Amino acid sequence: MILAVDIGGTKLAAGLVDPADGRIAARAATPTPRTTDAEGVFAALVGLLDELGPDRVAAEACGIGTGGPMTAAGETVTPVHIPAWREFPLRRRMAEATGLPVFVDNDAKAVALAEGWVGAAAGVNAYIGMVVSTGIGGGIVLDGRLLDGRAGNAGHIGHVVVEPGGRVCFCGGRGCLEGEASGRAIEAVTGRPAAEAGPEVVTRTGTLVGRAVASVANLLDLGLAVVAGSVALGFGAPFFAAAQAELDALARLDFSRGARIRPAALGGDAPLVGAAGVALHRLGRLPCCR
Numbered sequence: 037m038i039l040a041v042d043i044g045g046t047k048l049a050a051g052l053v054d055p056a057d058g059r060i061a062a063r064a065a066t067p068t069p070r071t072t073d074a075e076g077v078f079a080a081l082v083g084l085l086d087e088l089g090p091d092r093v094a095a096e097a098c099g100i101g102t103g104g105p106m107t108a109a110g111e112t113v114t115p116v117h118i119p120a121w122r123e124f125p126l127r128r129r130m131a132e133a134t135g136l137p138v139f140v141d142n143d144a145k146a147v148a149l150a151e152g153w154v155g156a157a158a159g160v161n162a163y164i165g166m167v168v169s170t171g172i173g174g175g176i177v178l179d180g181r182l183l184d185g186r187a188g189n190a191g192h193i194g195h196v197v198v199e200p201g202g203r204v205c206f207c208g209g210r211g212c213l214e215g216e217a218s219g220r221a222i223e224a225v226t227g228r229p230a231a232e233a234g235p236e237v238v239t240r241t242g243t244l245v246g247r248a249v250a251s252v253a254n255l256l257d258l259g260l261a262v263v264a265g266s267v268a269l270g271f272g273a274p275f276f277a278a279a280q281a282e283l284d285a286l287a288r289l290d291f292s293r294g295a296r297i298r299p300a301a302l303g304g305d306a307p308l309v310g311a312a313g314v315a316l317h318r319l320g321r322l323p324c325c326r
Contacts, residue, residue, distance in 0.1 A: 040060075
């Protein structure tokens, strides 16, 4: 088994994933502590591992998907939505806690690996995997290769500008997709959780996601976006219809016309399957991505 860990602004999760087929054999989750104490967040994460049962001791490696940004190989992480962790030495601390080889990557890149491995992008060698949730992130597979970038942060579609001069984003910029369409942004604007958003908010959110995907499709010659995350999947069909309509309107080049947006096939399993995929990818054992 692979010990899989998903670290998000809303919840922390851990599981045991079969490297043969991506099946999750055991899992545990807890809300992400609302604290400025870095050790408190880490203690909550390590506490999940004991809930996985005795099979955890047989895990051969640990893969982690986490919000970013991060330094190369996840040596330190500074998740935008976990203020307690600033340059937190996640890889080293988890290696000490588990005694396993630990591999860390962006959570949205992990979802991209999961969907290419056993999900909606299986058999596709050029696509973007996205998470539209508390925040918004992405991972890009191009020519069958997961793009990393200089420090492992490639694919961060949440900070593509979709509303010039728009709201101040959590990163400090203006008009970013994350600052306009994430769950955190929706709650800040409406005063209600994204799950309670009305039809106009759902349509606008989908439109902005489609706008960002069009830019990526035009830039990188991609024909598919696979979208996961509690906001996107919770909004459902109206969100995806709005996103597809905007993508159709803006991706007009011969190579980008016809690009598609699909819901993640793995649903809520994608983050943990993807975290396992991070470890398998770095070990050279994931069949879908070099």
